[in-house]
Amino acid sequence: KQEVTQIPAALSVPEGENLVLNCSFTDSAIYNLQWFRQDPGKGLTSLLLIQSSQREQTSGRLNASLDKSSGRSTLYIAASQPGDSATYLCAVKDYGQNFVFGPGTRLSVLP
Amino acid sequence: ETGVTQSPTHLIKTRGQQVTLRCSSQSGHNTVSWYQQALGQGPQFIFQYYREEENGRGNFPPRFSGLQFPNYSSELNVNALELDDSALYLCASSWRGPTYEQYFGPGTRLTVT
Numbered sequence: 001k002q003e004v005t006q007i008p009a010a011l012s013v014p015e016g017e018n019l020v021l022n023c024s025f026t027d028s029a030i031y032n033l034q035w036f037r038q039d040p041g042k043g044l045t046s047l048l049l050i051q052s053s054q055r056e057q058t059s060g061r062l063n064a065s066l067d068k069s070s071g072r073s074t075l076y077i078a079a080s081q082p083g084d085s086a087t088y089l090c091a092v093k094d095y096g097q098n099f100v101f102g103p104g105t106r107l108s109v110l111p
Numbered sequence: 112e113t114g115v116t117q118s119p120t121h122l123i124k125t126r127g128q129q130v131t132l133r134c135s136s137q138s139g140h141n142t143v144s145w146y147q148q149a150l151g152q153g154p155q156f157i158f159q160y161y162r163e164e165e166n167g168r169g170n171f172p173p174r175f176s177g178l179q180f181p182n183y184s185s186e187l188n189v190n191a192l193e194l195d196d197s198a199l200y201l202c203a204s205s206w207r208g209p210t211y212e213q214y215f216g217p218g219t220r221l222t223v224t
Contacts, residue, residue, distance in 0.1 A: 004153075031211065032210065032211065034212065034213065036215070041199070041218075041220070042217060042218070043115075043117075043201055043215040043216050043217040043218045044154070044201065044203075044215040045215070046212060046213065046214060046215075049210060049212045051210065089153055089154075091153075091154075091213075093211055096167060097159045097166050097167025098156060098167060098169070099144065099146075099156045099213070100156065101146075101153035101154045101155070101156075102153050103151075103152055103153045104152075104153055
């Protein structure tokens with residue numbers, strides 16, 4: 001059974017810092033991995049999707065990497081801003097129709 | 112391009128009642144997935160519908176059921192509501208293609224008293 005964990009559970013940083021969020025999964029047989037952002041009480045916004053054959057994806061100040069063999073993905077946020085404050089979730093899809101989310105990392109960027 | 116929409120936004124029900132939540136897919140998407148998100152946790156996969164049939168299911172009892180319509184909109188039905196069913200219910204649509212990238216709606220907040 002796939003299990004997804006995220007470290008740290010919460011993070012508070014001053015504006016301008018570069019930061020790394022971690023996602024780990026137990027079964028390396030994944031189809032893809034997707035990173036999301038969730039504002040309090042809201043739905044999820046897709047940030048980046050990495051297919052199993054890819055090593056990384058970039059969008060603006062965000063970069064996500066995937067190491068299937070070690071069961072890890074990292075989300076790198078450059079030059080953090082107060083507007084980046086949210087919960088960040090990773091989710092893995094297997095080759096069936098199962099999607100498993102991690103518990104999220106709650107990020108606060110202080111002005 | 113219209114995004115994923117869900118209705119209602121909030122709902123309060125009594126234990127033992129039944130509830131129906133609705134979701135309209137993003138234009139061009141043919142697959143709908145439903146998730147339950149308890150406070151402070153990640154979403155839990157309930158099930159997925161493709162071509163009007165259930166196409167995958169998480170660890171949820173049969174009192175959680177759904178429908179997908181020809182226009183790819185979907186309903187989630189929950190019977191015999193329990194207090195633990197209180198959560199944010201999220202709908203996600205995707206195109207059953209190479210990426211399966213999911214796009215989420217704003218969610219329905221269900222409170223069971």
